[in-house]
Amino acid sequence: xxxxxxxxxxxxxxxxxxxxxxxxxxxxNEYFNISGSDAIADIRTSSVKDAVFSQKHGVVIKxxxxxxxxxxxxxxxxxxxx
Numbered sequence: 558x559x560x561x562x563x564x565x566x567x568x569x570x571x572x573x574x575x576x577x578x579x580x581x582x583x584x585x586n587e588y589f590n591i592s593g594s595d596a597i598a599d600i601r602t603s604s605v606k607d608a609v610f611s612q613k614h615g616v617v618i619k620x621x622x623x624x625x626x627x628x629x630x631x632x633x634x635x636x637x638x639x
Contacts, residue, residue: 581612591617600626 560566574582595617602630606629609615618626 587614593617593619597622601629605629 567575573633577581577584591614596619597608597616600618605616605626
């Protein structure tokens with residue numbers, strides 16, 4: 558991991574980094590910056606379903622919203638029109 562000064566605290570592993578579909582590597586800091594304050598207030602809206610599949614890191618919900626979320630969305634991505 559890298560420290561706040563940008564230097565490695567520990568050397569990276571000898572293998573190649575995992576690369577995201579968009580070509581991003583070393584994006585752990587983006588996940589660290591996700592906060593509970595980013596949680597969606599109302600998960601019943603259609604925009605939540607869209608956000609689950611379109612936002613780079615998905616969406617943040619509260620634990621008590623999890624069951625409701627799965628009852629409102631399909632686990633399959635929406636089909637794109639041809």
